[in-house]
Amino acid sequence: MSTIIEADQKIPGLREQGATRLALFIPGVILSAWAPLVPYVKARAGLDEGALGLLLLCLGLGSILAMPLSGAWARKAGCRTVITVATVAAVLMLPVLATSASVPGLAVALFVFGAGIGSMDCVANIQAVIVERASGKTLMSGFHGFYSLGGLAGAGGSAALLTLGVAPLGVAGIVVVLTAGLLLWARPGLLPYAAKGDGPAFALPHGVVVFIAALCFVVFLAEGAALDWSAVFLTAERGVEPAMAGLGFAAFSLTMTAGRLIGDRIVERLGRARVLLFGGLLAATGMAVAVLVPAWPAALVGYALLGAGCSNLVPVLFSAIGRQTDMPEHLAVPAVTTVGYAGILAGPAGIGWIAHASSLPLAFGVVAGLLALVATSSQLLKL
Incomplete structure (x- = not known):
């Protein structure tokens, strides 16, 4: 059963609860920091609305494809590894998105960006389920509240910086540094495992x-x-x-x-x-x-x-x-x-x-x- 935590795996406590909040805050910041940069990408690449819409599909496609893969990977490597790699991959795409005028390059960057965000979101929720159950308390709404707080902070902070005249690359750089600090702070509390369970790495939902x-x-x-x-x-x-x-x-x-x-x-x-x-x-x-x-x-x-x-x-x-x-x-x-x-x-x-x-x-x-x-x-x- 998936609810079993093996003997060598420490039962999550307060440190893991704090790390879970940060693991959901971080993708909220990164994703919402991207939103104010969209008009700059549109103008730099010379895209009309239809072309921009097609380009943005790459972000969603990356997220959708990465989610089941990240769940299977977390089962083998643990939540800590997957969240760390996904966060680094996503945030390093922001400087590319802030500077590139190449449509193929932007498409690849958005796909990787979406895959990172989707993996972070998915595996952070796997950790949230484990941590909430181990605590015996109701914590899930508060965990998800930090994702919303991250969204407000990322969108508001990026918009404010752009209004003050900071270049898109500068905004992206600030988000990279902020994310690195938050990830280092959260990493000790990220689970080195995911809940174990029998069965294949992938399965269609049932029941x-x-x-x-x-x-x-x-x-x-x-x-x-x-x-x-x-x-x-x-x-x-x-x-x-x-x-x-x-x-x-x-x-x-x-x-x-x-x-x-x-x-x-x-x-x-x-x-x-x-x-x-x-x-x-x-x-x-x-x-x-x-x-x-x-x-x-x-x-x-x-x-x-x-x-x-x-x-x-x-x-x-x-x-x-x-x-x-x-x-x-x-x-x-x-x-x-x-x-x-x-x-x-x-x-x-x-x-x-x-x-x-x-x-x-x-x-x-x-x-x-x-x-x-x-x-x-x-x-x-x-x-």
């Missing part, structure tokens, strides 16, 4: 893991909708000025981060099943408010409710992976993470197709309905 993965797909789809479509919705449907269109995702991000940072206490007080129920209903309500109330401030309230509702859904579902017995977690975590990423990547495209065939409000309504289904699943999972 309850398929259900958990499907629920994660919906939640990540909702997050992708907020990321990729909130600004479009506010400008096209609510008449908001483009300069203010980012307020929707800002409202979502702030409540998402706050909800995760206090989420462990919420889960301990309400229980996982109620968090899944109430969180799904709150997220669905937020999306419905954004769609049904015509005033643009109501849309901001809706996105804030969406972030608060979604904040602890994925942490609760990842905790459920550590309690299921259908698959060892070195297989289950990559499977669920991969399907979740597919929701972020493919979901917004699906929203675009629905919007093209009917309307963007209807597409958001579909997302609200799916979130309501996530809420009802609380009675079907062993949480």
Whole structure:
């Protein structure tokens, strides 16, 4: 069974809990530091929107392909080795992305960058499952909260540096140095093993893991909708000025981060099943408010409710992976993470197709309905 820790493997303690938080904070910083550099890449390489979109697919493709491989590698080499190598690979791509004007070079760099981010995310979650279970406490929401904090720090810090006149290469260099320091600090607490389990290195998800993965797909789809479509919705449907269109995702991000940072206490007080129920209903309500109330401030309230509702859904579902017995977690975590990423990547495209065939409000309504289904699943999972 995957829950067995061998006799020569130290049971994780406080040091490992701190390292897990940093292991999730780091990819949040690196990935969000890349976002403000995208316009510079577009201008330097002379890309139009369509070409840029195709180029950015390389990042998602690298992540999706690396996740199952990283889970298999962690089983053999341990979480510490995989997280270290993946972090170095990802962060060293930032200076390339900040300076290259070659489209093939950028494509390769984005693929490696995405593979590193995906591997870090996947294996950090494997460590998080092991560490939370060993502690006997509820920790997963707080772990994921540090990923959100990393996102805010990376995006805000990079944008501030660029505004102050720091060149993209300078920003990338600062992120490299910061990441190196954080990795060295975290490394002693990263697990030199991953949970052991019988079976092949790869396996298709089965049993309850398929259900958990499907629920994660919906939640990540909702997050992708907020990321990729909130600004479009506010400008096209609510008449908001483009300069203010980012307020929707800002409202979502702030409540998402706050909800995760206090989420462990919420889960301990309400229980996982109620968090899944109430969180799904709150997220669905937020999306419905954004769609049904015509005033643009109501849309901001809706996105804030969406972030608060979604904040602890994925942490609760990842905790459920550590309690299921259908698959060892070195297989289950990559499977669920991969399907979740597919929701972020493919979901917004699906929203675009629905919007093209009917309307963007209807597409958001579909997302609200799916979130309501996530809420009802609380009675079907062993949480």
